[in-house]
Amino acid sequence: MKIAILGTGQVGQTIATKLAALGHEVKMGSRTANNEKANAFVAANGGKTSQGTFADAAAFGEVVFNCTSGGASLDALKMAGAENLKDKTLIDLSNPLDFSKGMPPSLYPQYSNTTSLGEEIQKAFPDAKVVKAFNTMNCKLMVEPTLVPGEHDLFVGGNDAGAKEKVKEIAGWFGWKNPIDLGDITSARGTEMILPLWVRMMGVNQSPNFNFKIVR
Amino acid sequence: MKIAILGTGQVGQTIATKLAALGHEVKMGSRTANNEKANAFVAANGGKTSQGTFADAAAFGEVVFNCTSGGASLDALKMAGAENLKDKTLIDLSNPLDFSKGMPPSLYPQYSNTTSLGEEIQKAFPDAKVVKAFNTMNCKLMVEPTLVPGEHDLFVGGNDAGAKEKVKEIAGWFGWKNPIDLGDITSARGTEMILPLWVRMMGVNQSPNFNFKIVR
Numbered sequence: 001m002k003i004a005i006l007g008t009g010q011v012g013q014t015i016a017t018k019l020a021a022l023g024h025e026v027k028m029g030s031r032t033a034n035n036e037k038a039n040a041f042v043a044a045n046g047g048k049t050s051q052g053t054f055a056d057a058a059a060f061g062e063v064v065f066n067c068t069s070g071g072a073s074l075d076a077l078k079m080a081g082a083e084n085l086k087d088k089t090l091i092d093l094s095n096p097l098d099f100s101k102g103m104p105p106s107l108y109p110q111y112s113n114t115t116s117l118g119e120e121i122q123k124a125f126p127d128a129k130v131v132k133a134f135n136t137m138n139c140k141l142m143v144e145p146t147l148v149p150g151e152h153d154l155f156v157g158g159n160d161a162g163a164k165e166k167v168k169e170i171a172g173w174f175g176w177k178n179p180i181d182l183g184d185i186t187s188a189r190g191t192e193m194i195l196p197l198w199v200r201m202m203g204v205n206q207s208p209n210f211n212f213k214i215v216r
Numbered sequence: 217m218k219i220a221i222l223g224t225g226q227v228g229q230t231i232a233t234k235l236a237a238l239g240h241e242v243k244m245g246s247r248t249a250n251n252e253k254a255n256a257f258v259a260a261n262g263g264k265t266s267q268g269t270f271a272d273a274a275a276f277g278e279v280v281f282n283c284t285s286g287g288a289s290l291d292a293l294k295m296a297g298a299e300n301l302k303d304k305t306l307i308d309l310s311n312p313l314d315f316s317k318g319m320p321p322s323l324y325p326q327y328s329n330t331t332s333l334g335e336e337i338q339k340a341f342p343d344a345k346v347v348k349a350f351n352t353m354n355c356k357l358m359v360e361p362t363l364v365p366g367e368h369d370l371f372v373g374g375n376d377a378g379a380k381e382k383v384k385e386i387a388g389w390f391g392w393k394n395p396i397d398l399g400d401i402t403s404a405r406g407t408e409m410i411l412p413l414w415v416r417m418m419g420v421n422q423s424p425n426f427n428f429k430i431v432r
Binding site for chain 1: 285322323325328329330364365366367368370396397398399406409413414416417419420423425426427428431432
């Protein structure tokens, strides 16, 4: 599958590297073409990987992963271009974490509580099929759930049933069984708002290798 | 132990009834003495149970449970009286849920994100030993963890180590093993902010019989 990764940070690198290892055609996008980290990704993964601007990547991908940092996501997606996101599954991994006041981060009020970053992205790009997923865990765990032993959960939420099925299929490539479908994109409020507990738990646990499970 | 329950709603009734069944002296407090629901609790549980105002209950209890609704908690605790809460373990079960705009509830901005209701209670009553606990689950589960099979978690957070030990002891009476100590009262941000996911999951699950587990 042709897949776009928007963002060259740790999350983007991890998702892109895994998808490349699985044999997919992956284009990593950044603000400018020939971003140093995007070039390093291509150099390391070769063959079917490539890099370019956010718009280049979004135009290329059948599926688009938003791996940009939450505060910059809407700008990055504007650079990607609504026409390049139209009718595509846009997997939103971002969280509206505001680190500007130091640690621990709070959530940007304009992207939380009575709305969410996932919802704001869906509103800004009504023709994209936004699916919130993977945002409740460390990126290494996203692509390798067995890093944490036993059963634990991946949440997905979005308005388009077909796009959610596609995300569940991709999650299956990574090893996820039975993701919890929380319904429409407004469910992103819930999954984004558990980040403060996630950050706290990382401190308690002294490791990001943990995950939430809904026991029922 | 002499225990005060502030609040006559479902949470207060459930905690008070369990503690009475365990043989403790329980006084249920409300805005006014002889609240109908508080009288019903005493009528049903007899003997060592009693009722009165918030202040009556707080003065009576060695340990005080705040089971009032989040938006009313600070007012209720003011009626309970700082002098009656001084040096006592104040177990805060409340969540800053704002139902005024309909379902799903949002969180009151003044009690969330860069602060929490637990913190605001601790600030308003600096001589009380506030411990946030039990606020991440349905009240029936609080006092009977085996309602959900298998292992799942209770979170505690507060500034006073001795008070947290007391809460862990009480949690043990209810059947909780190994609560997760999240540190100081600022951790209440995390546990209060998972309520939107809890509410969403209740809809997905069509039952409140579930709980969070940290898998690591």
